[in-house]
Amino acid sequence: AIQTTFLMVKPDGVKRQLVGEIVDRFERKGFELKGAKLIQITEELAKKHYAEHAERPFFGELVEFITSGPVFAMVWEGENVISVARLMMGATNPAESAPGTIRGDFSTTLSHNVIHGSDSLASAEREIGLFFNENELV
Numbered sequence: 808a809i810q811t812t813f814l815m816v817k818p819d820g821v822k823r824q825l826v827g828e829i830v831d832r833f834e835r836k837g838f839e840l841k842g843a844k845l846i847q848i849t850e851e852l853a854k855k856h857y858a859e860h861a862e863r864p865f866f867g868e869l870v871e872f873i874t875s876g877p878v879f880a881m882v883w884e885g886e887n888v889i890s891v892a893r894l895m896m897g898a899t900n901p902a903e904s905a906p907g908t909i910r911g912d913f914s915t916t917l918s919h920n921v922i923h924g925s926d927s928l929a930s931a932e933r934e935i936g937l938f939f940n941e942n943e944l945v
């Protein structure tokens with residue numbers, strides 16, 4: 808089915824100038840960019856975005872990292888884009904992310920792992936709503 812998903816280059820990826828490389832991979836795959844912006848996330852937005860991890864011991868670290876510099880937030884559309892984008896991102900744990908995936912090619916740490924992608928239809932809808940207004944999407 809045609810889906811939309813929320814993807815975000817994290818502060819480490821922006822600092823390392825990987826935005827173009829990452830956009831390029833999803834474009835070449837055949838997905839369609841529906842919206843994008845470079846933004847500095849507020850602490851309030853970070854806490855909402857990561858609400859499901861609120862009780863985790865690393866929650867503070869997560870919020871601190873994602874607000875440590877600008878992120879590149881995107882909405883992408885395409886056939887099964889939610890799960891396919893996650894395949895292209897690779898596993899969260901860099902010890903398990905395969906070469907050829909974004910994390911497999913560009914990250915060595917669990918927390919600084921270059922990219923975020925929604926993991927389900929419900930989280931895609933929620934995260935797009937948190938980061939984008941209707942008039943920012945084509």
Ligand code: CMP
Pocket residue numbers: 860865868869899917918919920922923924
């Ligand atoms: P992501 O899946 O985008 O969202 C949750 C993030 O939590 C995940 O990426 C990791 O970067 C991060 N994370 C998961 N486990 C840990 C951990 N043990 N310590 C620090 N960060 C973690």
